Amino acid sequence: MKMSMVKQAAMAVVVVAMGCMAVIALILTLVQHHSVDLPHRMQYGMVFDAGSTHTSLYMYRWPGNKENNTGVVSQMLVCDVDGNGISSYARDPPAAGLSLRKCLDSALAVVPANQLRETPVYLGATAGMRLLQLQNQTQSDQVLEQVNKVIQGYPFDFRGARILSGMEEGAYGWITTNYLQEGFIKHGFEGGWVRPKGRKIWGALDMGGSSTQIAFTPGQPVRDPASALGPKLYGYQYEVYTHSYLCYGKEQTMRQLQVHLLKMSGSTRPVNHPCYHLGDNLTLTLGDLYDSPCVVRPVTFDPASVVTFTGTSEPLQCLNQIKNITNLAACSLAPDCGFNGVYQPPVIGNFFAFSAYYYTFDFLGLAPQSSLSQATTTIDTFCKRTWNSLKKEYAVKDKYLRDYCASANYIMTVLLDGYKFNQTWGNIYFQRQVADTDIGWTLGYMLNLTNLIPSELPLVVTGVQRSQWAAEVFFIVFAVFLSLMVLVLLWLWNPQDGRGNK
């Protein structure tokens, strides 16, 4: 009788304990899920890409409580500033500032009013301004000052307008590429962030109007410290090779080609242009032609006199003249060379080729990938066409249509003879976006400067934490198991209901 009462009491305790544990587990689960279900307040950030030919405003957003994580920043909108790049306002700096107003106003309309003051805005200027700075520092300072003044007039958290170095431009393009590809860290099954096994780090090929950049993690140590970067991202140290070729962006190369052809022509007028199409004539003043630090100008010339370039539709000639201006001779660290005497380790792995690479190849129907022979044939056929037939087929401004043949041949020269993708052509993807976000330096720049990419691996997890959930399930199962053990032990200790104890 006595033992049976003890047993009943023990069983009651066990039942009550189990009930308590279940309730606690339930509360824990509800509390956890409740906090996860709170709506995330979006945060916003903006970067002006002040390029040499035009300026664009990129607006990004991300859930506020997930800062310092990855894979969550997305592109919200892009606003194209009317007119040319800010460096073109060298002789009228206030107009450079005013040109940004339209996009700043559209940003005002998009960011919630109570978050304007915490929304960071950056302006980064690239090679167009680098060249203006070389030409006339006073003018480039004035342009930046006017741009600063206008953005400061808006209620954002403006963090300054500055000129990026070529190294920075290359590095931030590489960071953007691999952030969007989840190459740095990935949301692991366990709920935390992990560095992907067998991670594929992509290279980045960028081509603007005034400079072109290459950035990748080489398969061997970088031999020239001037082109080596060692960013520490999410607790891991990367070695990155990057170089920016100033004056070898698309527009400045076209300019170099014109000056080269004029020089080669001696006194012959008009000047034959093998990359321009039969039937096309372009007339320029010498003042405009020589208005660039990327070309060698004659000691004396009349800026008002004109020169006319006449298209001849000769792709082979076009390619040869482009090879002449890119200087494919070996560098001092041969055989590890790019072009124009620049050191470069052998290219390895996959690459995204964006901006002018993409626009040119997309126009010709060669994006995102095409075989080498397909690319060569397509470019050759396109270059042989007459200006008339192109004008009938494409509703594109003359200044763009005229340059596709030359820029396509320039791209082939840089990729094959310069960077030496001869054996690995198939590793290049001509692409503008990944995950609906443009590939370029702007996102990487903002991620770095707002600490959205920390140098330590973040422990914070998004959504329901799998590990937390697993712990809760384990806790409940363990409690049930323990209770059953107690029950079984009680039965074993007193198997015949009161008699065994006598």
Ligand SMILES: *[C@@H]1O[C@H](CO)[C@@H](O)[C@H](O)[C@H]1NC(C)=O
């Ligand atoms: C994110 O990182 C910055 C600097 O690394 C730090 O100050 C901030 O507290 C971090 N935020 C979170 C939510 O961990």
Ligand SMILES: *[C@@H]1O[C@H](CO)[C@@H](O)[C@H](O)[C@H]1NC(C)=O
């Ligand atoms: C640089 O620009 C300023 C302002 O436009 C001008 O006064 C000055 O003469 C320029 N200097 C040179 C060397 O062209």
Ligand SMILES: *[C@@H]1O[C@H](CO)[C@@H](O)[C@H](O)[C@H]1NC(C)=O
């Ligand atoms: C990122 O920003 C930090 C300053 O916050 C700077 O020291 C570092 O060099 C930047 N990283 C890159 C790759 O430029």
